[in-house]
Amino acid sequence: MLSRLYGRTRLTVTGTGHYARIDRHLLGRTELHRVRFSMRFEADGAPLGTLGIGRVLSGATTCRTVRRVDDYVPGDLYLVAQPDEGYESVVDAADLVAAVIDPALVTAAAGEPVRFTAYRPVSQRAARFWNSIYDYARESAAAAAEHPVLAATVDRLLAATALATFPNTAVPEPTFEDRRDAHPAALRRAISFIDENAHRDIGPDDIAAAARISVRAVRMAFRRYLDITPTAYLRRVRLDHAHHDLLTASPATATVAAIAARWGFADESRFAARYRLAYGRTPADTLRA
Known part of the structure; x- marks a missing residue:
């Protein structure tokens, strides 16, 4: 199950009291995940074709791609990897939330193909705004499951917020x-x-x-x-x-x-x-x- 969601996966188990839980909520074309591990979780993933945006609630995580190695601690918001980019991730006794977004939604929101150019938010204010929209989406998940128009609205809201949160190649001004x-x-x-x-x-x-x-x-x-x-x-x-x-x-x-x-x-x-x-x-x- 872990490999299906996140790529080839290893669990490095130490100590006692091992605990793992994944909550997965489906919107229209977006998934909202909460991942809690009391042990060390290592994932070595091929490109997943999706845009993953994570936030650390507790513990620590490290993400490695061909262009960066970044460590994240509680409060940090980050882009896991580009949709066409493989990655390695280490989750060490961490509690994480993440949005898994269809890149086509981001393209539609921008009006053109977009590539993100950095893995951290443009500002703390942008990160706080993302967090508020994510929490709103999470609270709406149950109702959205029964109403396609609502699910699509929340999908697009998350995609547009991702564009406002992370540096990217979208052209903001009319030509x-x-x-x-x-x-x-x-x-x-x-x-x-x-x-x-x-x-x-x-x-x-x-x-x-x-x-x-x-x-x-x-x-x-x-x-x-x-x-x-x-x-x-x-x-x-x-x-x-x-x-x-x-x-x-x-x-x-x-x-x-x-x-x-x-x-x-x-x-x-x-x-x-x-x-x-x-x-x-x-x-x-x-x-x-």
Whole structure:
């Protein structure tokens, strides 16, 4: 089981009281792991084709690749390896959490193929932000398992946060071509696609493909003409659909949490705050009425 998850594996056992536990939570295309070992764990892995981001809660770990050897202690956040890169890892009586991300999600979030250029976060602030998003994803895992739109939303949130957390080759600013393509006709195509497909697992890359322009150009068009991001517009459309469901559902058979999760809102309190701001009442009041 360890080899299937992490590559060829050795356990170096010393002392007494040996203990090992792995908790694995599946989102749409992302896995959230917690690994606890009271002994020494050594993994020698071939490229896994995924992006792994770990955080040390206690104990220590070392990661070795062709380009680096790094030691990590409690509080450290790190990139395990590039998707196409083999690695060696030593986990010594450690408690770790990790996100295992499909690289295609990162490519979609950036709007282009991306390679990470360093294994530590760009700043402590970026690391804290990642940790908060990871914890949010972990808390949402149970609800996301039952609602594909919610799972996809959390997937994309983690991928976008990875881009903001670790140095990478993504081009952050629109190019000349992006500025040229960010015109009203493209925006109309994007809006039409969102309005017709909000119930599906869609993201910035799908919106850009429907508008026939780049992800950066889509973002620029929404900012230029609507002063909003494509993701925020999609969230607004889904909030409207949730409002409709609350109006037409029976309080005897429906719940606010289930309707919110159906439309990609994992945190019921945040959903309620957004809903009240938009409609002037709580979602529970709408459902009861």
